Amino acid sequence: MNGHDTARLHVDARLTDGRATAADAREAVLRLQGVALTYVDADAEPVPALTGIDLEVRDNEFLVVLGPSGCGKSTLLKLMVGLLRPTAGRVFHHGREVQETLQDVGMVYQSPLLLPWRRVLDNVLLPVEILGWNRKEYEPKARKILDAVGLGGFLDKMPRQLSGGMQQRVGLCRALITDPTLLLMDEPFAALDALTRDEMARELARLWEQRKKTVVFVTHSIPEAVLLADRIIVMSPRPGRIARTIDIDLPRPRADGRKLGAAFEDYVESIRDTIFGFKEA
Amino acid sequence: MLRRLTRALHQYGPPLAAILAVILVWHAVTTWLGVPGWLLPSPKAVVMAAYQHQALFPKHTAVTIAETLLGLGVSLAVGVPLAIVIVWSPFLRRTIYPLILGLQSVPKVALAPLFLVWIGYGMPSKVVIVASIAFFPILVDTVTGLAIVERDLLDMVKVLRASTFQTFMKIRIPSAMPYFFSGTKVAVTLAVIGAVVGEFVGSDEGLGYLIMVSGSQLNTAMVFVSLLILSVMGAILFELVEAVQRLTCPWSVGE
Numbered sequence: 001m002n003g004h005d006t007a008r009l010h011v012d013a014r015l016t017d018g019r020a021t022a023a024d025a026r027e028a029v030l031r032l033q034g035v036a037l038t039y040v041d042a043d044a045e046p047v048p049a050l051t052g053i054d055l056e057v058r059d060n061e062f063l064v065v066l067g068p069s070g071c072g073k074s075t076l077l078k079l080m081v082g083l084l085r086p087t088a089g090r091v092f093h094h095g096r097e098v099q100e101t102l103q104d105v106g107m108v109y110q111s112p113l114l115l116p117w118r119r120v121l122d123n124v125l126l127p128v129e130i131l132g133w134n135r136k137e138y139e140p141k142a143r144k145i146l147d148a149v150g151l152g153g154f155l156d157k158m159p160r161q162l163s164g165g166m167q168q169r170v171g172l173c174r175a176l177i178t179d180p181t182l183l184l185m186d187e188p189f190a191a192l193d194a195l196t197r198d199e200m201a202r203e204l205a206r207l208w209e210q211r212k213k214t215v216v217f218v219t220h221s222i223p224e225a226v227l228l229a230d231r232i233i234v235m236s237p238r239p240g241r242i243a244r245t246i247d248i249d250l251p252r253p254r255a256d257g258r259k260l261g262a263a264f265e266d267y268v269e270s271i272r273d274t275i276f277g278f279k280e281a
Numbered sequence: 282m283l284r285r286l287t288r289a290l291h292q293y294g295p296p297l298a299a300i301l302a303v304i305l306v307w308h309a310v311t312t313w314l315g316v317p318g319w320l321l322p323s324p325k326a327v328v329m330a331a332y333q334h335q336a337l338f339p340k341h342t343a344v345t346i347a348e349t350l351l352g353l354g355v356s357l358a359v360g361v362p363l364a365i366v367i368v369w370s371p372f373l374r375r376t377i378y379p380l381i382l383g384l385q386s387v388p389k390v391a392l393a394p395l396f397l398v399w400i401g402y403g404m405p406s407k408v409v410i411v412a413s414i415a416f417f418p419i420l421v422d423t424v425t426g427l428a429i430v431e432r433d434l435l436d437m438v439k440v441l442r443a444s445t446f447q448t449f450m451k452i453r454i455p456s457a458m459p460y461f462f463s464g465t466k467v468a469v470t471l472a473v474i475g476a477v478v479g480e481f482v483g484s485d486e487g488l489g490y491l492i493m494v495s496g497s498q499l500n501t502a503m504v505f506v507s508l509l510i511l512s513v514m515g516a517i518l519f520e521l522v523e524a525v526q527r528l529t530c531p532w533s534v535g536e
Contacts, residue, residue, distance in 0.1 A: 083436050101440050109433045116532045117455045130441045130451065158532055178441075186433075 028092070029182060029214045030057040030080050035089035036239075037075055048239035049075045053089070055233065055242065057182075060212040064229035066219060068275065072240025073218040077184050080216060081105050106175030108185040112167040114159040114174075120146065121155040124173045131178065138177060145173045149203065165196035172204075185217045189224065201227055206255040222275075226267045227254055234271060236278045244274050322502035327509070330502035337491070342510055344487040348404060348476040349469075349518070352411020356468060360416050361461070364423035368453065369445065381420065389414045389475070393482040407479035407487070414475035415468035419461070426460025427453045459533035462526040469518045473511060 035053040040046045050072040057063050057080070065073050078084040079091055082101040091098045114123045124142040128135055146152055149169040159167055168188060175183060189197040201224045208215065208228070219225050225232050229248045236243040248267060250260055304324050310316060311323035318326055331338070367378050393410050400406040430453055438448055480489025488507045495503035527534050 078436070081440055083439065101442075103440070103442065105440055107433075107437050107440060109437075111431070111433065113431060113434045113437065115452065115455065117458075117530060126451065127441050130438055130443045130447055160532065 028056040029059050029061075029094060030216075031055070031092040031095075032079070032086075033090045033092070035079060035086040035091060037072070037079060037084060038087045038239075040087075050079070050086075050240040052241055057214060057216055060214055062208055062215045062217065062228055062230045064217045064219060064225040064232045065235060066222065066225045066232050066271065066275075067235030067240070067243075068220060068237055068278070070240075071235040071237035073220075073235060074186050075240065076235075077186050077216065077218060081107070081184055102182070104178070104180050104182065106178065106180035106183045108168075108171050108175045108183070108188045110187040110190045112159070112164075112171035114167055114170055116159050119156050119158060120151065120162070120170050123159065123170055124177050126174060127178050142173070142177055145176055146170070148207070149173060163196075164192050165200060168192060168200065169203075181214060183213050183215045185215065187218050187220070189221075190219070197221075197224070202255040204228060206253065209253045209255070222268050222271050223264075225271070226250070226264055227260075232271065234274050243278070244271075246271065319499040319501050322505055326502045327505045330500070331506045334503065334506075338506065338510060341486055341488050341491050341507075342514070344404075345473075345476050345480070345489065345511070346514060348407040348411055348479065348487065349472045349514075351404075351408045352475060353415050353465075353468060353472045355408060355412035356416035356419055356472075357465070359412070360419035361423055364420050364427060364457075365449065365454075367424055368427040369449070378424070381417075385417045385421075390478050393478050396479075397483045402483055402485075407476055407484065410479040410482075411472045411475035415472040418464040418467040418471065420464075422460045422464025422467075423457055426457030430456055455530075458526075458530045462522065462530070462533065466519055466522050469522055470515055473515045473518070477511065 032053050032055040035055075036048070036051045038046050038048045053076065065076060067073055075084065079086055080098075080102075082091070082093075082098045093102055115126065118126070121139070121142055124146060125135055125138060128138045128142075143152070143155065146155060149172065151166060151169055151173070154162060154166065159170065162170065168191075172188070189200045192200060205228055217225075217228060226248055232246045232248060233242050234244040234246070235241065246267070250263055250267070254260060307321075308324050311318075311321055311326075322330070363381075367373050389410070392413065396406045396409050396413075400409055427449075434452065435448070438452060443451070476487065477489035477492070480487040481493055484490045488511055492504050492507045495501070495507070523534075
């Protein structure tokens with residue numbers, strides 16, 4: 001790889017539960033400096049979506065962006081991957097300014113966005129085909145990933161034959177097939193029912209703990225954020241700003257929520273206070 | 282077996298009963314109320330007419346089918362590539378497409394005499410009339426299908442550096458298929474109308490011609506036979522398109 005491996009070797013003094021968070025020493029995968037974005041439309045007032053965003057996404061960090069609707073969370077993701085250009089400020093990826101869309105990024109959205117004419121397996125292999133890689137080579141891997149999320153028996157099914165939660169799992173597998181170093185998830189569980197959503201969040205926690213990746217995860221569910229995150233950025237709306245950054249020092253694995261206890265609830269309450277603070281202000 | 286029969290009865294029973302009822306009422310009105318045959322022929326008179334002139338219909342039906350299918354073929358051959366080009370090129374979408382949409386408001390039926398003047402009396406003028414009518418639903422629906430792909434999906438493949446060609450082959454064209462087929466289904470129905478209109482305006486063969494001639498001779502029973510054939514023809518063509526859709530894109534057909 002490149003420079004960020006050496007950065008990982010730095011030992012940080014702050015150790016929690018035996019696992020080096022070493023947050024400050026890790027090299028930033030993404031760095032946003034004074035980023036602002038204003039949507040300009042010819043016949044409407046310019047709409048400031050984001051303003052004054054200073055943010056680092058660290059290597060192998062699970063970063064959650066949390067906030068009410070309309071606070072520019074999705075816009076922030078688009079800026080990170082280079083689908084949008086900031087109207088002010090700069091975005092860096094591994095120290096280089098983002099000029100075009102980043103490669104090596106997996107994206108998962110609220111809607112699974114599966115292609116209804118492709119079988120589950122073929123949906124997962126879509127990125128491989130687009131990248132012009134050898135499909136045959138990646139087929140065993142696709143099977144393996146699908147197996148890991150409990151869809152091993154559904155390879156030949158069509159998307160419409162699956163439940164919403166299963167479809168969203170397929171979407172996740174499709175994002176993972178290229179083994180991207182960065183995973184951007186835009187409210188991936190928002191369209192699911194509460195029980196499935198809970199189950200999916202735990203499953204994602206388990207998968208991530210098995211195999212670390214840099215993840216930026218957008219949600220408006222506080223418990224989901226606390227369960228998954230190394231660090232949470234709470235955003236306030238109109239225009240979107242970072243209101244608060246919270247390190248979540250809860251032990252992992254977290255998939256079994258019972259072990260988290262009171263500390264978990266404390267984080268949830270504290271974040272809730274922050275968010276309700278926006279409304280009173 | 283019995284279960285299958287009851288299900289078939291459940292599915293086809295009601296529409297068949299409705300058709301039977303219409304025929305009965307028709308029969309009652311024409312025979313008992315003494316409506317003259319030249320005004321409304323009885324069902325029996327229609328069947329008789331079909332039987333008497335049985336040698337006449339296959340030839341004229343074949344002509345109308347040929348005009349319809351050729352015209353439909355032309356509108357598919359022009360409409361689909363044009364739709365792809367229009368969605369591919371933002372320039373064409375802003376220049377040619379509005380022009381075509383504007384032309385759509387021209388009543389094509391009213392153009393039929395003009396095509397006759399330009400192209401002549403024979404089959405080619407009918408094919409052009411059919412094509413000019415059937416072309417628009419195919420073009421407009423295919424453009425819609427190619428264009429409305431979810432923004433996030435396009436973003437996803439953009440991040441994968443998909444070429445425009447790949448985006449069309451792997452995403453836009455397949456997702457346009459249901460739209461293309463609904464456009465084609467509308468076009469099929471319009472194509473039959475176009476063929477008949479073309480024959481009305483000037484022709485010496487086809488079911489439209491037969492209707493014109495029989496009508497002028499007050500041979501209403503013959504008109505009815507021709508109308509029946511045209512209806513069945515339209516229905517069969519429609520079902521054919523649906524069958525092709527079910528065969529090629531089973532995912533796009535509701536359960």
